[in-house]
Amino acid sequence: GAGVSQSPRYKVAKRGQDVALRCDPISGHVSLFWYQQALGQGPEFLTYFQNEAQLDKSGLPSDRFFAERPEGSVSTLKIQRTQQEDSAVYLCASSPEPTGSGYTFGSGTRLTVV
């Protein structure tokens, strides 16, 4: 497609459940980012891939969060044993280059942990 596609659009999880969020970046974009946006806040960086290599995971809040991009295109963000504080919108962005310009964001996955 023409843009960054994320699925599901909405996810309700019971506390303790594992979830997997998918991101389809723009074809050919080498850089892929995940951000977490809590209600009333700006997006916070989680992790960064250049092709299949995860070059920065410094923003992942705990070892319950795991991301992968095994073939350098689609990426999955997995959250194990979800907690209420994980409730947020998870945004994926891709860029044809590593620098700060040319980002395109997906519409996000709104995760609610109950």
Next chain:
Amino acid sequence: RKEVEQDPGPFNVPEGATVAFNCTYSNSASQSFFWYRQDCRKEPKLLMSVYSSGNEDGRFTAQLNRASQYISLLIRDSKLSDSATYLCVVTQTGANNLFFGTGTRLTVIP
């Protein structure tokens, strides 16, 4: 301390008004500067880049003051369609990701 600080607002202004948003950033090594716009329940979208010389795009003017580590956005002749959250964003040397402020919410009233 957050990397980027913004007044969250809300700013409620009448149509046709001029409104200014400001933000400050903490890291003097910050490299590139942007304003993003985010509509309710939508993703952030690039509004404009910000340069030291100042830059203008129609009714929007952005300014960067590196010495004061301060970024501004001025919107003239506000339209109803300008209602959104405006996010101040910076990049830093050695990091590939964007650093976002909390965002400033603007509502333009008829």
